[in-house]
Amino acid sequence: xxxxxxxxxxxxxxxxxxxxxxxxxxxxxxxxxxxxxxxxxxxxxxxxxxxxxxxxxxxxxxxxxxxxxxxxxxxxxxxxxxxxxxxxxxxxxxxxxxxxxxxxxxxxxxxxxxxxxxxxxxxxxxxxxxxxxxxxxxxxxxxxxxxxxxxxxxxxxxxxxxxxxxxxxxxxxxxxxxxxxxxxxxxxxxxxxxxxxxxxxxxxxxxxxxxxxxxxxxxxxxxxxxxxxxxxxxxxxxxxxxxxxxxxxxxxxxxxxxxxxxxxxxxxxxxxxxxxxxxxxxxxxxxxxxxxxxxxxxxxxxxxxxxxxxxx
Amino acid sequence: xxxxxxxxxxxxxxxxxxxxxxxxxxxxxxxxxxxxxxxxxxxxxxxxxxxxxxxxxxxxxxxxxxxxxxxxxxxxxxxxxxxxxxxxxxxxxxxxxxxxxxxxxxxxxxxxxxxxxxxxxxxxxxxxxxxxxxxxxxxxxxxxxxxxxxxxxxxxxxxxxxxxxxxxxxxxxxxxxxxxxxxxxxxxxxxxxxxxxxxxxxxxxxxxxxxxxxxxxxxxxxxxxxxxxxxxxxxxxxxxxxxxxxxxxxxxxxxxxxxxxxxxxxxxxxxxxxxxxxxxxxxxxxxxxxxxxxxxxxxxxxxxxxxxxxxxxxxxxxxxxxxxxxxxxxxxxxxxxxxxxxxxxxxxx
Numbered sequence: 001x002x003x004x005x006x007x008x009x010x011x012x013x014x015x016x017x018x019x020x021x022x023x024x025x026x027x028x029x030x031x032x033x034x035x036x037x038x039x040x041x042x043x044x045x046x047x048x049x050x051x052x053x054x055x056x057x058x059x060x061x062x063x064x065x066x067x068x069x070x071x072x073x074x075x076x077x078x079x080x081x082x083x084x085x086x087x088x089x090x091x092x093x094x095x096x097x098x099x100x101x102x103x104x105x106x107x108x109x110x111x112x113x114x115x116x117x118x119x120x121x122x123x124x125x126x127x128x129x130x131x132x133x134x135x136x137x138x139x140x141x142x143x144x145x146x147x148x149x150x151x152x153x154x155x156x157x158x159x160x161x162x163x164x165x166x167x168x169x170x171x172x173x174x175x176x177x178x179x180x181x182x183x184x185x186x187x188x189x190x191x192x193x194x195x196x197x198x199x200x201x202x203x204x205x206x207x208x209x210x211x212x213x214x215x216x217x218x219x220x221x222x223x224x225x226x227x228x229x230x231x232x233x234x235x236x237x238x239x240x241x242x243x244x245x246x247x248x249x250x251x252x253x254x255x256x257x258x259x260x261x262x263x264x265x266x267x268x269x270x271x272x273x274x275x276x277x278x279x280x281x282x283x284x285x286x287x288x289x290x291x292x293x294x295x296x297x298x299x300x301x302x303x304x305x306x307x308x309x310x311x312x
Numbered sequence: 313x314x315x316x317x318x319x320x321x322x323x324x325x326x327x328x329x330x331x332x333x334x335x336x337x338x339x340x341x342x343x344x345x346x347x348x349x350x351x352x353x354x355x356x357x358x359x360x361x362x363x364x365x366x367x368x369x370x371x372x373x374x375x376x377x378x379x380x381x382x383x384x385x386x387x388x389x390x391x392x393x394x395x396x397x398x399x400x401x402x403x404x405x406x407x408x409x410x411x412x413x414x415x416x417x418x419x420x421x422x423x424x425x426x427x428x429x430x431x432x433x434x435x436x437x438x439x440x441x442x443x444x445x446x447x448x449x450x451x452x453x454x455x456x457x458x459x460x461x462x463x464x465x466x467x468x469x470x471x472x473x474x475x476x477x478x479x480x481x482x483x484x485x486x487x488x489x490x491x492x493x494x495x496x497x498x499x500x501x502x503x504x505x506x507x508x509x510x511x512x513x514x515x516x517x518x519x520x521x522x523x524x525x526x527x528x529x530x531x532x533x534x535x536x537x538x539x540x541x542x543x544x545x546x547x548x549x550x551x552x553x554x555x556x557x558x559x560x561x562x563x564x565x566x567x568x569x570x571x572x573x574x575x576x577x578x579x580x581x582x583x584x585x586x587x588x589x590x591x592x593x594x595x596x597x598x599x600x601x602x603x604x605x606x607x608x609x610x611x612x613x614x615x616x617x618x619x620x621x622x623x624x625x626x627x628x629x630x631x632x633x634x635x636x637x638x639x640x641x642x643x644x645x646x647x648x649x650x651x652x653x654x655x656x657x658x659x660x661x
Contacts, residue, residue: 062476063499130520138524158467160525162510245474245511256510258474266513269348269375270476270502272393277377 036288043282045275054282060247062271067279069286071247075164075257076287079239080232082168082253083175088225090172091179096209098180099187111184118177126241129170134161134242137169142254153251160244165253167243171235175228182227186220187213219305226298233294234287236261260287342613345372346379346392349478349533350413350596353633354392357620360627365619367612376478376502383407383599389613391599394478395502399576408602408651410577410644411595412617414566414634417483418557418592420542421529422522423449425462432457432546432554435583435591439491441529442470443498444508449527464527471521471530474511476502482594483531486582490591531592534562535632549591550583561590562634571643595636600652607654614648614660621645 040047046054050067057068094114098107138161149155157163190213198208214221244256245266258266260283271277344354351373358369374382376393383391384405397409419438421431433441434457440446446453450465473480481502487494498504510525512518515536522530522542529545534557537544546554555561568586569579581593598617604610621641628635636644648660 059505061505062503063501063505130517135524158469160469160510162521240474240513241517245513246509247505262474266475266511267503268476270377270478272377272380272502 036285039281039285039288043278043285045278046282047278049275050279054279055286058247058249062267062273062276065273065275067276069260069283071249072258072260072263072283073286074249075243076233076259076261076290078164078257079167079171079243079259080229082165083171083232084225084229086169086172087176087179087228091176091183091224091228092214092221094176094180095183095187096213098184100205100209100213111181114177114180117173118181122174122235123237123241125170125174126238129166129238129242130162133170134166137161137166154253156252157250157254159254160256162242162244163252163254163256164243164250167239167257167259168253170238170242171232174235174238175232178231179224179228182224183217183221186217186224189220190216219302222302222305223298226294229294230291233291234261235259236265240265260284340366340609340612341368341370342390342609342616343370343372343388344379344390344392344598345374345382345388346599347376347394347478347596348373349394349415350392350633353413353624353628353631356627356631357624358616360623361616361619367616369616375476377476380599383601386601389600389609392596393599394594394596395481396578396580396595396597397576397599399578402576402578406602407599408576408647409597409599410617410647411566411579411636411640412598412620413628414562414581414593414595414636415479416534416557416562416565416590416593416634417479417486417531418534418537418542419529419531419545419547420519420522420537421545422525422543423464423466423527425464426543428541428543429546429556430461431543432548434548435486435490438547439487439494441468442472442487442507442509443491443493444470445493466527469525469528470506470509471518471525471528472506472509472511473503473515473518474513477514478502478594478596479515479531479533480504482580482582483592485580485594486592489583534634538632547591549587549589550585551587551589553587555588555590557590559629559632559634561588562593563637565589565591565593566595566634566640567637569640571640577644577647593634602651602653604652604654604659607657607659610652610654610659614652618645618660 046067050057054067054069055073056070058070059066059068060071061067098111102110138159142155142159142161146155146159194212194216195208198212203211239259240262243258243262245258245262246256247258248255250257264280264283268280271280351371354369354371358371362368376395379391379393380397382388397407402409419433437446437453437457440453447468448465449463449468455463481500484498484504485500487498488500498507510521512521512530515532518530518532519536519540519542522528523540532542536542537557544557546556548554564586565581565584568584568589569581571577571579579595581595583591584593600613621636621644625635645660649658652659
């Protein structure tokens with residue numbers, strides 16, 4: 001830290017570095033605001049014509065140029081929910097297995113395998129879903145579900161193998177590695193002393209896991225879940241392949257539907273009417289806002305959780 | 313050396329992006345954007361044309377909607393669209409359009425025991441299927457036109473395109489023409505509000521779903537039906553004859569069309585007269601500004617398309633496209649002469 005010999009050059013370098021760092025950081029904010037403004041600007045036609053009704057209208061008819069986002073919003077929420085309902089418990093159990101139960105010799109390769117799952121491009125998941133999972137769903141899983149839950153509206157309709165349930169399953173598989181990786185790291189951070197104290201008091205592995213490990217790692221778990229949620233909600237290609245792409249709201253999980261992202265992927269290239277294009281951009285705006293709100297909610301929740309756990 | 317080579321190629325890329333290459337000695341580049349459906353044949357034509365003349369084509373297959381927007385904004389030399397523009401829209405933008413290559417849309421199905429070309433459909437039947445009015449293959453209305461065909465008691469699953477597409481435009485345009493019910497309930501567009509069915513992404517998505525779902529019927533580009541050896545149907549054309557989808561049947565539809573009385577060459581080849589015509593045929597179009605600033609550039613663009621009309625048939629057929637008949641090409645070139653101007657002078661020939 002010799003400043004004197006080349007003090008001026010150093011000062012210049014320092015201020016240049018600071019300036020560059022600041023510019024780069026500012027760029028993120030500017031880009032985000034710019035995206036928001038652009039989305040708003042290009043959707044003004046649709047905003048003006050359909051107003052708030054866009055959010056709950058279920059008509060999507062390019063011929064008469066009337067658009068509503070309800071079915072896309074519904075599909076986004078339902079497919080994401082299915083994915084999380086399946087992926088979250090599975091991830092927790094896998095993470096616990098890796099940290100608490102498995103021998104390190106086994107835990108390491110399994111851990112790598114899970115991380116590799118996260119690196120597979122989403123289009124591969126989509127094609128796998130369409131060509132491998134969908135036939136299995138159509139021939140085995142859906143008929144079996146219909147046999148067991150015959151009268152429930154959730155399983156009505158022809159078992160085509162594609163639709164909301166299949167999309168949820170593919171999404172679950174896609175977010176699983178993200179949640180597992182985060183939760184595993186959190187569990188590994190639990191101080192051994194805490195766990196040993198639990199075992200010392202005669203608790204079983206299950207009890208230590210429930211009362212010590214999971215409790216200690218709650219923040220991380222919630223963080224992991226939100227990471228998975230963020231990925232599932234905007235996933236495009238994989239969903240487009242298997243969801244059936246129909247602008248409808250159906251009670252059955254076997255019925256086809258669509259999500260905001262899949263609608264954009266499908267219809268953007270050939271949308272030539274200005275209102276049509278504008279409605280698609282407004283869908284993008286909704287997705288942007290929803291993702292933003294989820295991030296804020298996640299941060300707030302984490303903060304509250306920290307206070308509660310800290311004071312307990 | 314490697315590094316040096318890389319740097320120079322970078323410079324070349326930058327230069328061409330800035331448009332410097334275009335001002336070079338012999339190199340002419342014409343640019344276009346639009347429909348994805350004809351992209352393979354345009355690319356093939358362009359490669360062959362570049363070999364013979366040195367003129368490069370830079371075509372971006374961004375979709376018809378994008379193509380229309382780009383040519384209106386004059387960022388490209390020509391635009392390409394699967395659906396023709398109405399004469400009044402052309403006039404408003406100062407554009408001329410002409411058909412370049414054709415394709416047919418073919419209903420394909422997957423019902424065990426039915427062979428390709430075995431099932432015959434009338435226009436009304438096809439519309440009623442896609443309206444969801446006929447729900448089982450054993451329906452007497454299907455049996456009535458198909459005596460002797462073994463039709464199982466199986467639910468009908470409709471498969472359509474999920475993405476906006478010129479194929480859908482041609483298909484719905486046909487149903488719109490032949491079925492008043494379709495006209496009042498659905499209409500014509502690149503994407504419509506489908507009464508029933510599931511949507512596949514792209515021709516390959518529809519083909520995959522049809523091959524996958526037992527009892528399904530969908531529609532794909534002719535080339536896809538051919539390449540995947542799918543079970544196509546025969547269709548009843550405007551003359552009342554049942555025809556199979558073949559290259560000759562598409563050509564017949566185009567040859568029978570009366571281009572000279574179509575304002576702005578707005579011509580949809582669906583439901584054309586003629587005993588041999590396939591009823592769901594469509595052309596893909598090129599959009600060009602009528603008023604050209606640079607006469608040499610305009611001539612270069614038109615020369616390319618004229619070359620394609622004259623020499624491109626075989627290449628198009630190899631890729632399962634249907635070239636425009638000679639009489640249509642001649643008519644189009646006469647239109648160029650009559651309508652495209654640069655400084656008050658005709659650009660072509």
